[in-house]
Amino acid sequence: MFERARNSQATLSGQQAHRTSGHLRRALCTAAAVLLTGLLAATARAGTDVSVLYAGSLVNLMERAVGPAFDRASGDHFRGFAGGSQLLANEIRAHLRRADVFLSAAPAVNARLMGKRHGNRIEAYITFARSPLVIGYNPHSRFAPLWRSHPWYLVLQRPGMRLGRTDPKLDPKGAQTLELMRRAAAYYHLPGLARRILGRRENPAQVLPEETLVGRLQSGQLDAGFFYSTETDAAHIPSVRLPPAITPEALYTIALVRHAPHPRAAVAFIAFLLGPEGRALLRSHGLILLRPLVSGDVRDLPAQLRRLLASGPRT
Numbered sequence: 414m415f416e417r418a419r420n421s422q423a424t425l426s427g428q429q430a431h432r433t434s435g436h437l438r439r440a441l442c443t444a445a446a447v448l449l450t451g452l453l454a455a456t457a458r459a460g461t462d463v464s465v466l467y468a469g470s471l472v473n474l475m476e477r478a479v480g481p482a483f484d485r486a487s488g489d490h491f492r493g494f495a496g497g498s499q500l501l502a503n504e505i506r507a508h509l510r511r512a513d514v515f516l517s518a519a520p521a522v523n524a525r526l527m528g529k530r531h532g533n534r535i536e537a538y539i540t541f542a543r544s545p546l547v548i549g550y551n552p553h554s555r556f557a558p559l560w561r562s563h564p565w566y567l568v569l570q571r572p573g574m575r576l577g578r579t580d581p582k583l584d585p586k587g588a589q590t591l592e593l594m595r596r597a598a599a600y601y602h603l604p605g606l607a608r609r610i611l612g613r614r615e616n617p618a619q620v621l622p623e624e625t626l627v628g629r630l631q632s633g634q635l636d637a638g639f640f641y642s643t644e645t646d647a648a649h650i651p652s653v654r655l656p657p658a659i660t661p662e663a664l665y666t667i668a669l670v671r672h673a674p675h676p677r678a679a680v681a682f683i684a685f686l687l688g689p690e691g692r693a694l695l696r697s698h699g700l701i702l703l704r705p706l707v708s709g710d711v712r713d714l715p716a717q718l719r720r721l722l723a724s725g726p727r728t
Contacts, residue, residue, distance in 0.1 A: 462489070463678035467516035468516055469496055474643065483685050486685060487685065502525055513673040515668045518664070520538070535669065537714050538666045539706065539718075541667060545662040546661050550637040550650070550651055556637070566597060566610065569637065570609055593660065646699030687722075
C-alpha cells in the first residue's frame with residue numbers, strides 16, 4: 414500500500430516536472446521571439462549608411478544641412494568624408510576608400526574616373542550647381558579695414574598677411590587660384606602678380622587641406638583665403654567679389670560610384686539632393702543652381718534618377 418502511494422507520488426511529481434519544463438520552454442520561445450522581433454524592428458529603423466565623398470568646400474552644407482535632412486527624410490544615414498576633389502578621386506580610383514557617391518567641384522576630375530583606362534569607377538555624372546571663387550577675410554584681422562578702401566591685390570601684398578589656399582595638385586580650387594592670379598596679372602597689367610602674392614606654386618606657408626581652411630580663418634590663424642562663395646555665405650565670412658572677367662568658379666557634380674556597396678541608399682541620396690528639398694538647401698547655402706546636366710551615357714544612370722531628371726528641376 415505504501416509502495417503504491419510512493420509510486421503515485423512519484424508519478425505526480427514527474428507530471429508536474431514535465432508541465433513545468435513545458436511552460437519554461439514556451440516562455441523561452443516567446444522571449445526569443447519577442448527579442449528577435451525587436452532586433453528586426455531596430456534593424457529596420459537603423460536604415461543603411463551611405464558613404465559620400467565630397468569636395469571640402471561643401472563641409473558646412475553637407476554636415477549641417479543636407480546630411481541631417483537626408484537622414485530624416487529617408488531613414489538611411491549620411492556618412493560623409495570631405496577632401497580635395499582630385500585627392501578623393503585618386504583614392505576612389507586606387508580603391509583606397511570605398512564610396513557610394515562622389516561629389517566634386519570640377520567636371521574634369523570626374524572624367525579621370527571614367528572609361529577603361531581610368532578603372533571605369535563612374536559611368537556618368539550630373540553637374541548641378543556653380544559657385545564663384547572669392548577672397549574671404551577674417552573681420553578681426555588687422556588688415557580687415559583695408560578691404561573696403563584698397564584694391565584686393567594690394568591688400569594681399571601687405572607684409573605679414575597670412576593667406577590660405579589649397580593644393581593645386583589635389584583640389585580644383587587650388588588650381589583655380591593660380592588661374593585667377595594669371596588672369597588678374599593680365600587684367601590689371603601687373604606682371605609677376607602671382608609671384609608677389611602667392612610665392613611658389615606650392616608655397617607650404619599658404620597651401621592647406623581644403624576642409625580645414627574655413628576653420629583656420631575663423632579661428633584667427635589666417636587673415637584671408639581663397640574660397641568659393643558657398644563657403645563664405647554658409648559660414649557668414651565677409652568676402653571680396655572679383656571682376657567676372659577673371660573669376661573662375663566651381664562646377665559641382667555628383668556621381669554614383671560603380672559597384673557602390675550600398676547602391677539603393679546611394680541612389681536615394683542623389684535623388685534627395687537633386688529633388689526639391691535638396692535644391693532648396695543648396696540655394697540657401699549660396700550655390701547657384703543649374704539645370705542638371707548629364708555627362709556620359711544617361712542610360713547608365715539608374716531608372717529612378719532618369720525619371721527624376723526627365724521630370725525634374727530646371728534651375
